[in-house]
Every structure is written in structure tokens, then in C-alpha cells.
Amino acid sequence: MAVLHGRALMMGDRRIIFSSYGYLFFFGAAVVMAILATGAKVVFVLGGTLIFAALFHREALRLFLRWQLLFFILLTLLLSPFVIGQKDIALWGLNLSREGFWAGLWMVLRALSIALAAGVFAGAVSVSQMAQLFERLRLKGLGFAVGVATNMLPTVQETMETSYNAVRLRGGFRRHRLETLKLLLVAIIAGSLRRGDDIVSAAEARAFDPARSQGPALHGTRADVVLMGVVSLLGTVLVMM
């Protein structure tokens, strides 16, 4: 019997571990099913995604605590009866569309399924695993780009902040705001391009060639195969229903 032990799902004495392939498959399947599922079937897609997230990556459920998401749900549910379909019902003196309400609801559930699946994938698969995955999927050089981008982000952010502060301390935004913004953007872009040259030199000095780059070995697990089988079966049943 499967039981939850700490953050891992245990099957007897064995821990169920998916590799990056498993999580990627789950993400892809959730997106495809959320798009293909018609009407109320999307409830099953969201239900499945919720169960998977609760079992294997509970942190992703924190998505529901974000006010931006709650705002999006509320706004879509409130607006869609007014803007979609024929107005066929009157409520508190307002003409609304039943079709619009249901369309808005399915739209929200679809978006939640995709956002949750993306949250599970992004949270469960580290940046380095993602980079390896890209390399393994023959997207040559993309893994390297992901690594560089991750390492460079704090530096780029720091540079932008320094330039912004420098221009601010020299009264840049007191007058001529647009001109100052243009100067600031040019300085930031020029700085990034110069840094790009340094990165290329350093990568070349370590024999990097995007056409030949190879990431570390990435192994699938037995749990991935089971997951792929179960998700494919449920997906087929859902589409055929």
C-alpha cells in the first residue's frame, strides 16, 4: 500500500521517485489534457493534477495562496457571463449569460491545471536537471544557456540596480524622465553585451562548442514508466468519455 512518509510517497519499503523525464511527461500530459478536455471533463484534469501535486510536490499547492491567482479567478468568473454568449438569465437586475458563466469556469479550471502542473515541474526539477533535459532532448546549447542565465541573473540584476541608483543619485528622474530612461536602458544593454563577450571567451577556453556539447547522463526510473502508463490510460479514457 502506498503511504506518505515525510515528503516522499512510499510503496512498502520503496520510495517512489520520478526523474526529470517523469515530471516533464506529467507536465506535458497535463497541458495537453487541459486543452483537449471539453466541458466538465476539465474537472477531472484539475482533480488529477491536484492529487499528483499533493502526493509528490506539495509546495506547488502554495499557488492557491497567491492573491494574483485568486484575483484572476474572480475576475474571469465575474466578467465572462457578461462578455461571452447570449444573455439568457436575469439576476439582481443584470442580464447574464449561462454559457458565459460555464465557459469562464472551464477557462479558470484549465488555467489552474496548467499552472499547477507547471509549478510541480518547476519545483521538482532543478535548474541543472532542466538544463540536462534540454541537452538530452537534442536542444543543443540550451542547457548551457540555462546555466549561464541562472548564474548571471543576480549579476545582471545587481548591474541594473547600480545603474538605476547611479542615475537616480544624479537627479536623473527629477527632470527629462524619458531621456534618462533611454540613457539607462542603453547603458544596461551595452553592459550586458560586453559581459556576453566575456562569457563566450570563457566558454571557448573550456572547449565549449554548442554543436558538440553533451550534458551529464540523465536516467529515467521505473516509476516514470508506471506514471507514463497510468497518465496515458487515464487521458485516453477521459478523451473517449
Next chain:
Amino acid sequence: MIEIEDLSVRYNSGEAAVERLSLRIELGEFVLLTGPSGCGKSTLARCLNGLIPHSSDATMTGRVIVDGARTTEHTVGEMATHVGLVFQNPATQLFGSTVAEEVAFGPRNLSLSPQEVAERSQFALAATGLEHMTDRATRTLSTGEQQRLAIAAVLAMRPKVLVLDEPTSNLDLKGTKAVLETVDRLRDEYGLTILIIEHRLSEAGSLADRVLVMNHGRIVLDGSPTSVFRQKELLSQLGVRYPGRRSRDSWAVGHRKEAMDHRRERTPLVDLQRIEAGYESRRVLKDLSFAVYPGEFVALVGDNGAGKTTIARLLAGLIRPRGGRVLWDDTVHRLPLGRRVGLLFQNPLHQLFCDTVEEEIAFGPRNFRLSSEERLETILKVAGLRELRQRNSYALSVGQQQRVALASILALEPALLVLDEPTMGQDWGSLSRIMDFLVELNGHGQAILLITHDYKLVWRYAERILALEDGQVSALGSSTEP
């Protein structure tokens, strides 16, 4: 091990970087290469691994052979197994998310078997003392650790020659010591031939067998450290820093303690009282108190992460304290942000925005409605920038850029001038010129707070030292070279 014959390099912009240079470095030698900024040191380093001529807009003539491989006959990737080049800025040479991935990046590019990649990674991490950090994310490492990782990463390519281009310029005393000890061990234990480019000679000079001094693309001095450092006059003319009597690895020594209330009779320009400050959940400054008095030249020293830059940002009004008070003198308090404190950031390029030097200097006063021809002319004159007024700031040397950035701040006549690590990428000559200029300003009553790792700069220029450790002032004294 390294054989250079009649090497000349000219950039396509027309600038000659290396002129008919010949050099021979033997197996296992530890060579220190120094010289003023722009003399061709980094160009020479790039010739050694083939980045010049293969990946650069430069024309090269002559012959460069490293470990038996002629650079023009091999790709940069092939040369990487003969010579490892470590660059100045660790941030632009780390590509992996974790330490283990970073070290494995090079060997994987050589299409080696997973076992060979693992063996080489293990060797490189052990040689640099990073074997206990394999799972650490590279972005969480200190700058010193990142630079050691950059060394490990090139070492995993198993080169016979290691070239390091100013590897300690971004590091504090502790980081510098750790990097140089690592390099020294690589020579001693693994027999690597080392060529290190440095402006700070005290530390690397004590490890080197031989010192080369370059000027205008040529080697002008070549000999043992003792014989080269004896040429004090020539070194001074070239703007090369004469090494101190001994290198230093702690701020705990080097300044004389004195009574903390030596200026209590005067009203401080700014008084920081029991300051708490930080970023998000990180507390950087803890119960910090100190004052800067009118007309003072104070140095704020300490290791990376001690909180020096946070103090600069706090004084400039870029962040607010979470606790405590920043009390400004009444006349200063009324000034707007930017006129209270002039903050010179570490990298001049991050604070230059305009097309010409003249526009750059006029930018601030124009925004504060202080513009006047007279003010502009005065600043151009005192900063020695009159002849460069129509030049593009980006086309100037680092030293000149730093001077333009400084002049553009001084044009606002700030009450307090704060300089955050102004030494980066500067040779002693251009640094001395800037510092002499600051001393002159200080003589006219300008209060200055200098933030630096550079103890020689502190000894020579600062009137008072504040040593910062873990967000608190750990020592306070006046500068004196022991």
C-alpha cells in the same frame, strides 16, 4: 613550456597591444606578470590559449607555442588541454548550477567517458580544496570560492600551464590569500607552470620565481622578484605598485588603535546611531554606530560581506535603516538625495550614460538646475579631463572612466563623497592620480569615506580607519604602516 617569438598583436580598431615580444617560460616556473593598465598583459594571456587570433578581432603575427602546441595550428578548444586561462571576473566564467557540474563542464566538452569526467572532476576539486562543496549551488559561493572554482574548472581540463588574469582583483584579503595558496600548491604538488597577472604585487610577488613587467606591449623588466622590485624608480614611472614589506591577511593589525572620542568636540557631518539594516530576511548591519566629521578622510575596511556596501547605500539614502538613526548635520539634512552623498560605485561603466565626457559631467547639475559653464569648466579642469571633454566615456581607459564618474559626482558638490572599492582594474599609477586628486579635494574641506580591500591605499591616504566585521565596527584607529 611557453615559447613566444616575435609576437605582435594589433586590434582591428588600429590599437597595437603587443609589439615584437619574445619570451620563454620553463616547465614548473611561477611567473608574475605586471604593468600599467592597457600595457598588453591580458592580450598576451589571450594569445597563450589561442583566443587571439581565433576568436578576436585582432591580427597576430609571430609564434606562440605552449606545451608543444602552436596556437595558430590548434583550435581554442584543443589548446584548452594545454593551457587553462582563468579570467578576472568569476561571474562571467561559471556556467554550471552546482560546483560538481561546473568542474565537469570542460571535460564533458572534450567528449570524455563519464568515468574519466568524474575522475578529472575529483582531481580538480581536491587540488583546489573544494571537494566538500560538490553539491553547493555556484551562486551561493563567496567571490573567493567562485574564483577557486574557476581555477578548479580549468584544472579539470588537465592543462600543463595555468594562466590567471588578475584573479584577485575582486577579492578581499581572505579570498586573495586562499586563491594564491591554491595556485602555489598547484605549482608545488602538481608541477604546473603558472603565469599570473597581478597589480597587487605583495601577495603574488612572494610566491613567484620570476617577475615580468610590461609597458606599451613590450617586456621592459624580467628577473627575480628581488632584482625587479629593486628598480623602484622605473616601477614608479611605469605606475607599478612597489610591493610592501609583507603581505597582509587580516585587518586586525596594521592600524594603531586610538581613543574613539578624538573628535567628540566637533559636530559630526553624519552620525550613525545603533543602525540595523539588511535586505529581505538578511540582517547585514547590527547595532552599528560611528560618525564622520566634516573634512575627514575615513577608510572603511573589512572582508567581502562585512556590510561595507550596505553602509554606502544607507548613507546615500538608497536603503532605509530597520533600526537606529542616521543623523545628518542640519545644513546637509536639507539637501536632496544625491547632493548629500556622492556615491562612486565600483565599476565606472555602470554609472556612465552620456555620449561625451562633457555631457556626462553636466548631466547631474542639469537635473538639479545647477548648470553653469563655469562649474563645468572648473570640474573638467580639476579632474584633468579638459582634453577628453569631447571623447566618448566608453572609449576611455578604466582609470579615465573612473575619473569621469568621479567628476560627474563632484559636479553636484556633495557634502560627503563615498567611494565603494575604487581600485578595481586600476594600476597603481592611475589609482594614485585619483587618490592624489581626492587628497586635494579633502584639503579643500571635502569629507571622504573610502571603502576598500586595499590596505596599501588605506595606509597611504586615510586619516582614520573603521574596520567592519560581521556588520559591526570591530576596530577604529588611525592609519599607520607598521
